[in-house]
Amino acid sequence: MAALSRPAPLPRRAAPLPRRAAAWPRRAAALAVEVAGAAARRALLLVVLLAVVFAAVEALPGDAATAAAERGESAADLAARRHLLGLDRPLWERFLEWMTALPTGDLGTSAQGRQVTELLADPFPNTLLLGASAFVLTVVLSLALGCWAAARPGRLTDRLIGHAATASFAVPEFVVSVLLLLVLSLWTGWLPAVTVTGADGAPASWAMLIMPVVALVIPQTGWNTRIVRGALADQTATPHVEAAVLDGLPTRQVLLRHALPGAVPAIATGIATSTGMLLGGAVVVETLFNYPGVGTVLAGAVAARDTPLIAGVVICAGAAISLVLLAADLLRARVVGARA
Amino acid sequence: MKMNRRQVLWAGGAMGATALLAACTSGSGDTAAEPASADDKPKRGGTLRVGALGRAGAITRDPHGSQANESDYLVIALVHDTLTVPGAKPNTLPRLAASWEPSADLTTWKFKLAKGAAFHDGSPVTADDVVWSLRRLRNTPSGASRLPGIKPENIKAEGADTVVLVSDHPNAELPLLTRLTTFVLKKDTADDALDKAPGTGPFKLDWYRGGNARLVRNDSWYAGTVHLDAIEVTMFETPQAMANALLAGQIDVASNAGAVAARTAEARRDIQVLRRPDDMAMPIVMRTAAGSPFADPRVREAMRLVVDRDAMVKQVLSGYGTVANDILGTGDPHYAKDVPQRRRDLEKAKKLLTEAGFDLSRTYDLVTTEDIPGLAESATLFANQAREAGVKVQVVKQESGAFWDKTWKTGDFYTTYWGTNDSVVFFASKTMVSQAATNEAGWADKDFDAAYLKVIGTADETARAAALKELQRIEFDRSGYLLWGMADGIDLATAKVRGLPKLPGYGRVQLENVWLR
Numbered sequence A: 001m002a003a004l005s006r007p008a009p010l011p012r013r014a015a016p017l018p019r020r021a022a023a024w025p026r027r028a029a030a031l032a033v034e035v036a037g038a039a040a041r042r043a044l045l046l047v048v049l050l051a052v053v054f055a056a057v058e059a060l061p062g063d064a065a066t067a068a069a070e071r072g073e074s075a076a077d078l079a080a081r082r083h084l085l086g087l088d089r090p091l092w093e094r095f096l097e098w099m100t101a102l103p104t105g106d107l108g109t110s111a112q113g114r115q116v117t118e119l120l121a122d123p124f125p126n127t128l129l130l131g132a133s134a135f136v137l138t139v140v141l142s143l144a145l146g147c148w149a150a151a152r153p154g155r156l157t158d159r160l161i162g163h164a165a166t167a168s169f170a171v172p173e174f175v176v177s178v179l180l181l182l183v184l185s186l187w188t189g190w191l192p193a194v195t196v197t198g199a200d201g202a203p204a205s206w207a208m209l210i211m212p213v214v215a216l217v218i219p220q221t222g223w224n225t226r227i228v229r230g231a232l233a234d235q236t237a238t239p240h241v242e243a244a245v246l247d248g249l250p251t252r253q254v255l256l257r258h259a260l261p262g263a264v265p266a267i268a269t270g271i272a273t274s275t276g277m278l279l280g281g282a283v284v285v286e287t288l289f290n291y292p293g294v295g296t297v298l299a300g301a302v303a304a305r306d307t308p309l310i311a312g313v314v315i316c317a318g319a320a321i322s323l324v325l326l327a328a329d330l331l332r333a334r335v336v337g338a339r340a
Numbered sequence B: 001m002k003m004n005r006r007q008v009l010w011a012g013g014a015m016g017a018t019a020l021l022a023a024c025t026s027g028s029g030d031t032a033a034e035p036a037s038a039d040d041k042p043k044r045g046g047t048l049r050v051g052a053l054g055r056a057g058a059i060t061r062d063p064h065g066s067q068a069n070e071s072d073y074l075v076i077a078l079v080h081d082t083l084t085v086p087g088a089k090p091n092t093l094p095r096l097a098a099s100w101e102p103s104a105d106l107t108t109w110k111f112k113l114a115k116g117a118a119f120h121d122g123s124p125v126t127a128d129d130v131v132w133s134l135r136r137l138r139n140t141p142s143g144a145s146r147l148p149g150i151k152p153e154n155i156k157a158e159g160a161d162t163v164v165l166v167s168d169h170p171n172a173e174l175p176l177l178t179r180l181t182t183f184v185l186k187k188d189t190a191d192d193a194l195d196k197a198p199g200t201g202p203f204k205l206d207w208y209r210g211g212n213a214r215l216v217r218n219d220s221w222y223a224g225t226v227h228l229d230a231i232e233v234t235m236f237e238t239p240q241a242m243a244n245a246l247l248a249g250q251i252d253v254a255s256n257a258g259a260v261a262a263r264t265a266e267a268r269r270d271i272q273v274l275r276r277p278d279d280m281a282m283p284i285v286m287r288t289a290a291g292s293p294f295a296d297p298r299v300r301e302a303m304r305l306v307v308d309r310d311a312m313v314k315q316v317l318s319g320y321g322t323v324a325n326d327i328l329g330t331g332d333p334h335y336a337k338d339v340p341q342r343r344r345d346l347e348k349a350k351k352l353l354t355e356a357g358f359d360l361s362r363t364y365d366l367v368t369t370e371d372i373p374g375l376a377e378s379a380t381l382f383a384n385q386a387r388e389a390g391v392k393v394q395v396v397k398q399e400s401g402a403f404w405d406k407t408w409k410t411g412d413f414y415t416t417y418w419g420t421n422d423s424v425v426f427f428a429s430k431t432m433v434s435q436a437a438t439n440e441a442g443w444a445d446k447d448f449d450a451a452y453l454k455v456i457g458t459a460d461e462t463a464r465a466a467a468l469k470e471l472q473r474i475e476f477d478r479s480g481y482l483l484w485g486m487a488d489g490i491d492l493a494t495a496k497v498r499g500l501p502k503l504p505g506y507g508r509v510q511l512e513n514v515w516l517r
Helices: A018-059 A064-068 A075-084 A091-104 A116-121 A123-151 A156-170 A173-187 A207-236 A239-246 A251-289 A294-303 A307-339 B002-025 B070-079 B127-138 B191-196 B239-247 B259-265 B297-306 B309-316 B346-356 B375-387 B400-407 B424-432 B446-457 B461-478 B505-509
Strands: B047-053 B084-086 B092-094 B097-102 B108-113 B155-158 B162-166 B203-209 B212-217 B230-236 B271-281 B284-286 B321-323 B363-368 B392-397 B413-415 B485-494
Touching (some): A018 A091, A018 A307, A064 A075, A091 A307, A116 A123, A116 A294, A123 A207, A123 A251, A123 A307, A173 A207, A173 A251, A173 B239, A207 A251, A239 A251, A251 A294, A251 B239, A294 A307, B047 B070, B047 B239, B070 B212, B070 B505, B092 B097, B108 B127, B127 B155, B203 B230, B230 B239, B239 B259, B239 B485, B271 B321, B271 B505, B284 B297, B284 B375, B297 B346, B309 B321, B309 B485, B363 B375, B363 B400, B375 B392, B375 B413, B424 B446, B446 B461, B485 B505
Parallel strands (some): B363 B413
Antiparallel strands (some): B084 B092, B097 B108, B108 B162, B271 B485, B284 B413, B321 B485
16 A cells, blocks of 8 residues: 555745744654555455445346346356356455456456446546536535625525525436527537547537536536535634624635635635535436536446446445545645644 | 336336427428439548447447447448348348358358459458358357357368358248348458458448448459448437437438337428338237147237337327238248238137136236337237227336346246247247247247258258248248337438438348438
């Protein structure tokens, strides 16, 4: 697990006081250990998750051989198919083989005999693009809306934003998607209804990204706006913010300089949990807009009992989510640490 | 978690459909589709954008593998040719094999290859290429069911242009087996070279990526003139997304879009709804073996009298289908149209059930899946209809994997479906002869077996037709199937597309005659 440790981050200030400089190597090492530990815990969690995935697919009725078989295949044909897919070996052996190949970047072979890495080579970047765009937009919008509402506590704007946020979080992605499709594509013809890809495997036009991204952003922005607003409300009640208000500082400055920094840990945690929901929502949104991402791969893979493919999707999505959670943890540790 | 997601997708689909309906009824100013006139002369040129169903995780490029994706099968069928292809009448037409001839005992069949047939790289197709390809197909796990009765060593070349297939038993319908999966590759094509292997078909592969592909015209195709410059295939996971793409003008044809999309598109005058009859059979299987509540033929007859076929077609298939008569293979040119149509007769059904001592106090489970649209609905509607005859039927929905693993071939009462419906003999051999590997109802009937052997062992056309009639009569009287209707295959297309496929089932891939106005 030593490979997982990251190089110590550079000091923020180039020339600190000599006394603090002496403390730096120790602090950097401590931080590195902390990061490595957190990363190791997350990696271990992923391994457990993968074991659960393997066991869960095994527990489902039928297997990849029966799913791919044609009607009329005899028991011997099925056995041959099972052998070809390696399904005649015990589960732990297949799991171990898959896990040991993982560090080399080999995700195994799908039930249709294609390399899983090849099957995910286009969809995973496409989903990352979709997820990252939605993530950035969610962060920007919910911070802006949350701050705007917090600046006018109890006033009409605050109440409107609060209700709108609750409402949009309550609406599932597929309802948003269908409405968007209807209005922006089928009625007006402004946007393409589905995503089609060209010879390069990427969406043929950026306009095809708009509706899927918006469909993901609306519910998540609702959720995170409430978190931002709530965290800011907690902060406004703290003595140092009250003092800033009593000092007569402008609202804007109080919010951004005094309240927001303290609210960062809560906000970071809230937004980080959104990553999982964004990827979960991607499964639905990708299907509705025919967006060529891992969501569509996953849906088919479960039906086909294609364990290596399911595991491949899980490890990619799991790694992405883990990285964001890790970043959130570090951000929180840093902010809380700095204040301690 | 999985069920939730499934439910969500279903709900999404339903919502999408309703929304689409609303979108279409309010649409206006659409240009009317001009009626196709018979003297329309095909125009050369243009690119056809086709949508076909498929899933990114299941993509395959192996012409002899199991093609779970319609999109993959479409690409393979346009790039590679099979020995024969489905037709309307007769149901088997020449393609790479220009003609065929059986021996007197109907075991040895000689296929003569079409003159001028060549691969896309220019090299001619030889009997050796065909033999190698057929053996490769035969040696896959599905090989024995795709070429039943033909051992790999009994596939041989005779000279440069003749391929000989020897069957273990007389088989007058052997050419039928060579229609759908006998794609021909060059001899010794390596498994890792399949993606770019040249075919002999009407289109050449330009590129393929993640289930989507672009194909360009094969100017020197031996089997006819191809009008289109190119075909672009886009894979869709759901019929809803495919229909949306068509309505938004992103594709020209939505292949096998289904009844829900068709109902939506009917309101749009700029979209053609093309129906290919006899596409899908969704029979109810009643186990005939001892121990089953349906073992008594009178009970099975009663169930067939209980069902209201017109209502089933109207409600389950939204009217996109036809009433059937409990004989499978409705698209066969030799289908027995003269057997009187069975109709609902509750009095007679009740009488038969009483005579057979059928236990009306029990509730019978009818197991179904949501594998194809309408299947679960057919079970539910049948259950309601059976209640009117005093038979209590409870519908049990199983997840697809569970159904095929646990219920199929062993359950007493379940729904099934078949997508190739242009041969009575195909169903007899696959599902009704007592020894059939997929005898879904566990049916064993000496008279039926005898009739089957007579059909496949008789060379004389008239005598065979008579035997085929007898076989269908027995099937009508006492098989384990209740076949209430046949679903149409439905393609949607924009007004400019002409020459689209009319055949059911795998005939939907025959795009070689398509042209654009």
